[in-house]
Amino acid sequence: MDRVKDELNQIWKELPEGVRLVAISKYHPKEAIEEAYAAGQRVFGENHVQELMSKESVLPKDIEWHFTGHLQTNKVKYIAPFISLIHSVDSEKLLREINKQGAKAGRIIPCLIELHVAKEESKFGFTADELDQLFGSGIQDELPYVEIQGLMAMATNTDDEQRIEEDFALAYDVFLHLKSTWFKDSPAFKELSMGMSHDYHLALRHHTTMVRIGTRIFGERVY
Numbered sequence: 001m002d003r004v005k006d007e008l009n010q011i012w013k014e015l016p017e018g019v020r021l022v023a024i025s026k027y028h029p030k031e032a033i034e035e036a037y038a039a040g041q042r043v044f045g046e047n048h049v050q051e052l053m054s055k056e057s058v059l060p061k062d063i064e065w066h067f068t069g070h071l072q073t074n075k076v077k078y079i080a081p082f083i084s085l086i087h088s089v090d091s092e093k094l095l096r097e098i099n100k101q102g103a104k105a106g107r108i109i110p111c112l113i114e115l116h117v118a119k120e121e122s123k124f125g126f127t128a129d130e131l132d133q134l135f136g137s138g139i140q141d142e143l144p145y146v147e148i149q150g151l152m153a154m155a156t157n158t159d160d161e162q163r164i165e166e167d168f169a170l171a172y173d174v175f176l177h178l179k180s181t182w183f184k185d186s187p188a189f190k191e192l193s194m195g196m197s198h199d200y201h202l203a204l205r206h207h208t209t210m211v212r213i214g215t216r217i218f219g220e221r222v223y
């Protein structure tokens with residue numbers, strides 16, 4: 001009956017202090033979000049700009065909206081005024097556009113950089129080498145309306161837990177490396193977003209600070 005509330009309560013109990021839950025509500029109706037909101041959840045993640053905008057306009061204003069999908073540069077302007085965190089920055093061009101739209105909206109936009117660790121071709125994101133190149137160029141100091149708060153990663157989509165853990169371990173290594181080099185003077189660089197419904201238990205072993213859980217809370221998505 002109170003499925004959403006029960007799932008949330010179980011997940012909250014499992015999360016150690018300092019790990020935040022982003023409830024991924026994509027493809028679920030606003031009523032599902034209202035149910036989670038009533039149970040106390042305030043952070044929600046969406047993957048599509050249109051859908052996010054229509055939900056944001058009717059749901060409570062103290063919801064913290066995160067964007068977790070592939071973001072097209074021409075759509076940044078729609079979410080720049082209110083988005084709390086963009087998890088999925090996967091190109092330099094996108095990072096520059098977020099800075100531009102942050103300037104227009106008069107706010108600094110928190111971002112995570114998407115790190116590609118999965119052994120799949122299709123996933124978006126930068127490799128560790130690409131990130132060294134990007135930040136070695138000093139771009140993080142050129143963009144005053146962007147605050148880079150860390151990394152987001154998705155593990156290989158597999159049942160092989162060892163492989164998933166290898167991906168998460170690599171993501172943590174890259175996170176520590178960036179934190180001790182290009183971001184050593186940036187206390188804001190502290191987030192590692194990883195772990196979804198089927199693998200967040202494994203992500204917890206590898207120092208995730210934010211889990212992004214959809215199906216486990218809201219049920220299967222109807223596309």
Ligand SMILES: *Cc1c(COP(=O)(O)O)cnc(C)c1O
Pocket residue numbers: 024026047068069196197198212213214215216
């Ligand atoms: C959909 C999605 C999730 C949630 O996945 P579930 O398996 O439903 O928990 C997490 N992160 C990203 C980037 C997603 O696109």
